[in-house]
Amino acid sequence: MSPPRRTTLKDLARELGVSTATISNAFNRPDQLSPALRERILGEAKRLGYRGPDAKARSLRTGRSRIIAVVLAESLTYSINDPVASELLSGIAEVLDAHGHTLLLLSGRQHVSQVPGSASIADGFIAYGLMPPSLMVSADLPAQRPLVAIDFSPAGYPTVHIDNEPASYMIARYALRTPARRPALVSLRLTAEPCNGRITEEHTLLPPESSITRSRLAGFHRALEERGFTPSDAPMWNIEENTFEVCAPVLEEILDLPDDERPDLLLCMSDRIALTALTLAEQRGLRIPEDLRLTGFDGIAEGQYRAPRLTTVRQDSVEKGRIAARMILGLAPSESTLLPTTLIVGDTAP
Amino acid sequence: MSPPRRTTLKDLARELGVSTATISNAFNRPDQLSPALRERILGEAKRLGYRGPDAKARSLRTGRSRIIAVVLAESLTYSINDPVASELLSGIAEVLDAHGHTLLLLSGRQHVSQVPGSASIADGFIAYGLMPPSLMVSADLPAQRPLVAIDFSPAGYPTVHIDNEPASYMIARYALRTPARRPALVSLRLTAEPCNGRITEEHTLLPPESSITRSRLAGFHRALEERGFTPSDAPMWNIEENTFEVCAPVLEEILDLPDDERPDLLLCMSDRIALTALTLAEQRGLRIPEDLRLTGFDGIAEGQYRAPRLTTVRQDSVEKGRIAARMILGLAPSESTLLPTTLIVGDTAP
DNA sequence: GCTGCTAACTAAATCGTTAAAGCTAACCAC
DNA sequence: GTGGTTAGCTTTAACGATTTAGTTAGCAGC
Structure with a gap:
């Protein structure tokens, strides 16, 4: 005995003695048949x-699915918990939802050959922050299907992004208004090989423009140089994943340095790094901002709805998502868009 | 001139002079044709x-899409930013990803008629915390398609959940070990009609079991009664959305009560409520836990990676997601599963 | 009563695959 | 030399809808 087959248009047509076309019309074009x-x-x-x-x-049959795929740089498991990716998805979902579309989540980490076949179901793609080895950068997946990029710029596709170098320069310059003796940087995705800890001469940095944080580094260095520091004066740490769990040990390493080596200014590439640093510093009895000044990047809600409030650069990730979604749905012209950033002066670097 | 039609199996077959079946086999069953x-x-x-x-x-053709739809109770825009929903999605994505499936996000708020047609593309559904008026509760959407519920129990479907009443009893009892003079409750989804503020006699509470928070209320009340309080002794506030922005004004209302009316113990239904309360209390110079004791619910990372650490009940939402995903993929038997909860004693109610 | 028009339907082709069944030649065993 | 396998293809029929191009009946206008 076979499973109870799904009812289809045809069954309905047979049952009622009308054609399948009419049934289809009943659902899709009410004006094509009598109300009765x-x-x-x-x-x-x-x-x-x-x-x-x-x-x-x-x-x-129609060639369209009303599904938009969002391709995230890291694994979904991680991306979903990242506050910036969440805000992005939020903005995307808002627009898609309002226009009867749904959202398919894909990870862009894997190689082309491993992309789930289900990807081709999507009417369009929104890709977020992919890095070179990824499949999407080679424009391999979309292939004459619409794609909007966020925070990276594959040739031939529109992108929604911010101006990273000036933004990081802005906050570093602000933070350095108050003289620092030992500034340091804590960042994500700076090294070619995985590295969770201090970046030494042995590590090779990624080429500029290959990751957002890498391009922000230039802004930090510009501000530092204006204050008389050379790049090598400011030690750098790299963190492999933007989560509390992975950030914590690296930051502990930094905060547990002897008093005369411990940085007195920590320029962090993400709010989450900065917030983890803040917590750990407080636990160690360090006074913020007297003993340690901290800046973040992104302007996520958690950083502002707490005391002390984080000093950071705000970018509107929700709006980034909205704009990308509008482009992919054809509600807005598909032209690369640059969004502004604003300095938020909080309590961690007043 | 028509658009450059997508290349198909057929084109490829014609070009090579073989049948379409062979092309299909080349992609799906390498053993069915010669390597050459x-x-x-x-x-x-x-x-x-x-x-x-x-x-x-x-x-x-195959009847399967390798897509699993996750139906979230609230709008996607909101759900994605909710830490508990995020953890859930994280766990789900982890398992789906590992088995070559992808994840479609749907909101369960709308009525059946508005469910995106794309829903029927999914091989199965994981539904989270839906409430009565929602389409899914009436089992209208799935219709003999597999569904696993999380945190609610539609008749006839397996569910993954925790025991809410004992869990909330546990933390309330713990918090009340230290005598409180004015305990109060701050919760989500307690009232039949929207209400953002103090719950008075004018409001009607949801029927028991219609929302998780509503069933937790029983545990709180049991603990309070053990300490000689009647339910009406402990004022209740309801919050419409589990975000900092919506929580803040309600909590400010509570914290700004005159000293002799302000609660000295706040039992919160979510960590996010408790964390917002914590921040606002600190800003007002209230000493935690001397002037105000606080408990949360969920055990999210943000509550633990901060100082003071939140006293709360932990539930493993990531694991909830994993289990539901395994069930829907048929990797685990589809039987309702009850997960344990643990008390986390932090600094906000030591 | 004829023409023309519209409303309300139907017939049939098509979308790009997969899967079951069938065919053919080559090889092996006895 | 016959019969049985098997590897390696091909043929053909779905899968469940949408859409284009009809067909038919009814009615208005003159």
């Missing part, structure tokens, strides 16, 4: 447990 | 820019 018949069809559909045209068949 | 021919096919595919079988057609 439509009533009858909808009633019978409910009775037979028919839930409307099957999405698989419909998308094959 | 397979090489030739794959080479030609690359040359013509053919990216493998189209997901729309394949899913129609």
